[in-house]
Amino acid sequence: MTHRPPLAIIYEHPDWFKLLFAALDRRNVAYQPIQFQDHHFDPENAEAPAPLVLSRLAMSSFLRQDEHPIFYAQSLYASWELSGARVINGTQALAIDASKARQMALIQSLGLDIPATRVVHRQADIIAAAKTLRFPVIVKVNIGGSGAGVSFYETLEELTQAVANGSTPKSIDSVLLVQEYVPARGQQVVRMETLNGNFLYAISLNTDGGTFDLCPADVCLIDKPRITVREYKPDQDAIRAAEAIARAAKLDIGGIEFMIDDRDGARRFYDINGLSNFVADPLNVLGWDPHEKLVDYLIQAIEKIREKAA
Incomplete structure (x- = not known):
């Protein structure tokens, strides 16, 4: 068996994870970055590249390449999990992330409101x-x-x-x-980020309604000057709902989005997103960098795997 690092990170977008890699480097966490491009696997020799794998697969990858890895990843992660690896946002989370219809069914099953x-x-x-x-x-x-x-x-x-x-x-x-179509009160949607099934932070995104593209990361905001991003303080009901959704979806890390329906005041959840690029300019928006929390989580996960193997 070849020597493996404790962590592998598999991703598709070439620029979105530089801040995460920098945070891991600062904390001296050994990891192997793997791009989906040029990747292949052998089902008869399915050892994962590391005992812990972090999936950073974007559903928007089909916009950047016709031969996207969305369906490939489902088979790949299953193969790694069957070999004994832990995949963060693995097959169960990916099944929800890759189907808005399943997201609506899951949210509704929890007694929460969704758009009709x-x-x-x-x-x-x-x-x-x-x-x-x-x-x-x-x-x-x-x-x-x-x-x-x-x-x-x-x-x-x-x-x-x-x-x-x-x-x-x-x-x-x-x-x-x-x-x-849900008319969002104040033209505002809220994205609540979760980590390990727990609330991490929330942001509000305000738009003039001219776009449905509300990605809050740095690389997403370059050509969207009509969107403003601010920290948002959700009430306890919203936090409990987001945590319930994340746990039911087996989502290790990801965002839960809702808006307040201006017609009746209902909080309608409409998206579960397994890829958290985190907010642009986090120190100014939040006052802290959520990448540090993610690295803490990864270090704890690595230690748990080592303890189990000892």
Whole structure:
């Protein structure tokens, strides 16, 4: 058996994890960075690159490459887990992260509010589904990222024309969500970050409504000047809800997003995101760097694995 570091980090985006790598280097944590590009595995020799693997797979990877690793990762992580490795945000979390339909079902099962939603797998069924909802509606791809694959329709006639001319969104897994458009109170959405099933911090993202792309990381905000990011102090009900969602989703690290429906004041949860790039400019927005908390968590996980192996 070749010598392995205690930690491997597998990722797709070339720039998003420099701050994490820098934090690990400062703390002298040995790790192996692995990019999905050029990666392959042998199911007959499925030893993981490390006993602990951190998944940093972005659902938006399909926007950057046609041969994206989203479905590949499902098989890869299963293979590593079967070999005895622990994968942070592994197969169970990935199954939720890669399906907005499953996210809606999970959130609703916890007794929490979601946008009124219909799920279809054929373009031809969009109209029938939409007729059971209040307009305006959005059509959303099941696997998306950075706001991709979300279209807004004010009327049934507008949606019918879009279906007829083939301009409605197309999901890479052929599953679509038709949802009532939720007018967010104050044009504000909230993203609550969790770590190990516990609340970490929250931010509010305010937009003029001109985009569904509300990624709060540095590389995401470069071309989105209409979005402002601030720290948000959620109430205990919101914290308990986010923690319940994260634990039910087997999400080791990730974000839970909600908005307040301006029509009735309901807190509607609409997204579970397994990739936390963390907020841009955290020292100014939060007063502390969440990467340090993540490194603490990784060090503790490494120590637990070592104790179990001893």
